[in-house]
Amino acid sequence: MSGAAxxxxxxxxxxGRGEFVRVFMEAAGLxxxxxxxxxxxxxxxxxxxxxxESGDFAPYAPPYxxxxxxxxxxxxxxxxxxxxxxxxxxxxxxxxxxxxxxxxQLTITDIVAEAHDTHxxxxxxxxxxxxxxxxxxAAKAFREERIPKYFDHFEQALKVREGGPFVLxxxxxxxxxxxxxxxxxxxxxxxxxxxxxxxxxxxxxxxRDAVAEIEGVAAYCDSDRRLAFNEDGIFRHYPELDAQ
Amino acid sequence: MSGAAxxxxxxxxxxGRGEFVRVFMEAAGLxxxxxxxxxxxxxxxxxxxxxxESGDFAPYAPPYxxxxxxxxxxxxxxxxxxxxxxxxxxxxxxxxxxxxxxxxQLTITDIVAEAHDTHxxxxxxxxxxxxxxxxxxAAKAFREERIPKYFDHFEQALKVREGGPFVLxxxxxxxxxxxxxxxxxxxxxxxxxxxxxxxxxxxxxxxRDAVAEIEGVAAYCDSDRRLAFNEDGIFRHYPELDAQ
Numbered sequence: 001m002s003g004a005a006x007x008x009x010x011x012x013x014x015x016g017r018g019e020f021v022r023v024f025m026e027a028a029g030l031x032x033x034x035x036x037x038x039x040x041x042x043x044x045x046x047x048x049x050x051x052x053e054s055g056d057f058a059p060y061a062p063p064y065x066x067x068x069x070x071x072x073x074x075x076x077x078x079x080x081x082x083x084x085x086x087x088x089x090x091x092x093x094x095x096x097x098x099x100x101x102x103x104x105q106l107t108i109t110d111i112v113a114e115a116h117d118t119h120x121x122x123x124x125x126x127x128x129x130x131x132x133x134x135x136x137x138a139a140k141a142f143r144e145e146r147i148p149k150y151f152d153h154f155e156q157a158l159k160v161r162e163g164g165p166f167v168l169x170x171x172x173x174x175x176x177x178x179x180x181x182x183x184x185x186x187x188x189x190x191x192x193x194x195x196x197x198x199x200x201x202x203x204x205x206x207x208r209d210a211v212a213e214i215e216g217v218a219a220y221c222d223s224d225r226r227l228a229f230n231e232d233g234i235f236r237h238y239p240e241l242d243a244q
Numbered sequence: 245m246s247g248a249a250x251x252x253x254x255x256x257x258x259x260g261r262g263e264f265v266r267v268f269m270e271a272a273g274l275x276x277x278x279x280x281x282x283x284x285x286x287x288x289x290x291x292x293x294x295x296x297e298s299g300d301f302a303p304y305a306p307p308y309x310x311x312x313x314x315x316x317x318x319x320x321x322x323x324x325x326x327x328x329x330x331x332x333x334x335x336x337x338x339x340x341x342x343x344x345x346x347x348x349q350l351t352i353t354d355i356v357a358e359a360h361d362t363h364x365x366x367x368x369x370x371x372x373x374x375x376x377x378x379x380x381x382a383a384k385a386f387r388e389e390r391i392p393k394y395f396d397h398f399e400q401a402l403k404v405r406e407g408g409p410f411v412l413x414x415x416x417x418x419x420x421x422x423x424x425x426x427x428x429x430x431x432x433x434x435x436x437x438x439x440x441x442x443x444x445x446x447x448x449x450x451x452r453d454a455v456a457e458i459e460g461v462a463a464y465c466d467s468d469r470r471l472a473f474n475e476d477g478i479f480r481h482y483p484e485l486d487a488q
Contacts, residue, residue: 052397052400055403055404056404057341057344057347057348057401057404058397058400058401059347060347060351060354060394060397070340072340074343074347075347076347076350076351078350079343079346079347079350083343096314096316097301099318099323099327100301102320102323103301103303103304103318103319103320103323104301106320106322106323107304107320110304110357113354113357117361117365121361121365121366121378121382122365122378122381122382122385123381123382123385123386123389124385125385125389126381126385131378131381134365134366134375134378137366137367137370137375138365138366138367141366141367141368141369141370142367145367145369150304153296153302153304156296156302157301157302159299160299160300160301
């Protein structure tokens with residue numbers, strides 16, 4: 001893949017936030033080198049330090065994407081997939097609709113952060129075992145209040161255009177690939193809760209299923225490049241944090 | 245102000261996330277009606293419900309800005325100020341630099357969410373008193389680890405262009421107005437910690453001071469339209485959460 005247009009930098013051993021970028025790029029057929037996975041976390045740390053010391057604007061945290069031709073680096077998931085959408089003419093063709101897609105993507109960013117904070121409500125720098133009591137309470141609120149509130153919003157957005165299965169109707173966008181990854185992550189982390197909830201969100205489940213059938217996404221998910229979810233990532237399955 | 249181009253909708257009794265939009269618009273001299281403040285929270289709830297039921301894409305949460313001419317509604321602070329920047333030609337004039345500004349704004353969004361979560365680490369729906377122990381631990385990690393990490397990043401961004409005082413040099417942008425509001429909020433919430441830290445971040449403090457002198461910002465901060473910080477907002481002063 002030396003002819004790849006992009007370098008993706010992220011932590012090598014988890015899906016994490018990087019996976020939202022990957023699923024989008026796989027759906028779009030955009031070629032990229034998954035740089036940190038070629039080496040180890042140290043390669044990522046060194047690239048980030050070099051960019052921070054370059055004197056130019058630098059990412060605060062991974063994931064970030066580098067356009068190899070120009071060495072332009074862009075960070076923040078919602079920002080990366082929105083930029084790629086404009087850069088490769090993958091948007092709706094309507095400026096206000098494209099803005100609404102970005103808005104939805106930013107709302108997905110918010111629920112992803114909340115999903116992470118269910119297992120690390122006190123501090124990302126502390127072990128899960130050192131914040132288990134707070135995590136149990138945070139997860140309960142997330143399961144019972146937050147997931148339904150966000151899902152209501154996404155379900156509604158999926159009904160703006162008639163027919164589905166995507167937010168824009170027949171054409172997928174960066175919002176759909178992120179909703180796919182969100183549902184996958186929540187099914188992994190909260191299987192009991194998702195089993196109880198999903199029947200109330202048929203449009204969201206249909207969107208997830210339709211993204212899974214996009215040729216590039218299906219091939220990617222069948223490959224060994226798709227890491228399994230694990231307990232180092234954003235979405236973690238701790239059975240004690242799940243319930244119907 | 246019936247000739248105002250925009251309606252801003254937010255909770256009426258706090259600065260909160262809405263204030264990042266306000267400070268930007270005041271700096272830019274953009275006229276807006278502060279709609280929820282003309283009525284009460286119920287007016288906001290009703291407007292949100294009407295938009296959710298309109299069949300069009302709707303905000304998930306306030307703040308959101310409505311362009312009155314078109315009734316186009318846009319939500320998410322970073323998205324609102326980025327859109328206004330493009331719409332009113334307030335950017336850098338360079339596309340990649342404008343993208344880096346948005347990236348910085350999204351990183352400000354992240355620290356603002358973490359600042360909020362220091363007093364509500366378990367759930368936004370629970371009282372502070374019901375999560376005080378977790379809050380004390382979360383605030384300690386935020387003060388000691390997170391503020392310096394973010395401030396290092398912002399300090400570095402403020403040194404990309406020589407001379408300052410703004411990220412772009414002599415010309416302010418939406419990043420500077422948000423850094424101003426961030427520093428103001430953190431000074432309110434964590435005065436002891438900020439007193440100890442600020443001397444390490446001279447560019448950030450200089451940026452804050454320069455934004456305070458922008459004519460529109462100075463006038464706004466002198467007016468009774470600028471609400472005081474309080475213990476219902478994002479930045480709350482609970483002395484037990486502060487320390488050097």
